Amino acid sequence: MCDSGGIPDGEYYGCSICDIEFRRTPFTFIDHVVDFHPSMDVCPYDSCQMRFPTVTQMAQHVLIDHYGYL
Known part of the structure; x- marks a missing residue:
């Protein structure tokens, strides 16, 4: 367990x-x-250092390409 509230x-x-x-x-x-x-x-x-049109698109990129979230 981590120290952030039991997650x-x-x-x-x-x-x-x-x-x-x-x-x-x-x-x-x-x-x-x-x-x-x-x-x-x-x-x-x-x-990486890729540039995106919006911060939302950059966050989606991090989730998919770096965290492997699908």
Whole structure:
């Protein structure tokens, strides 16, 4: 278990920018990125750095291409 309220390992996402964890649901992650990182339209992964038209599209890219969420 992690220290973020009893969510089992593998069932949470972490925001390395904010250093927080939250339940592993795509809309929670996307909402967090849109609300707390509204100007982040470039993928934060050093090996990627792709630019997207919107922060929502960038968050979707992270979920699919880096977290493997489908």
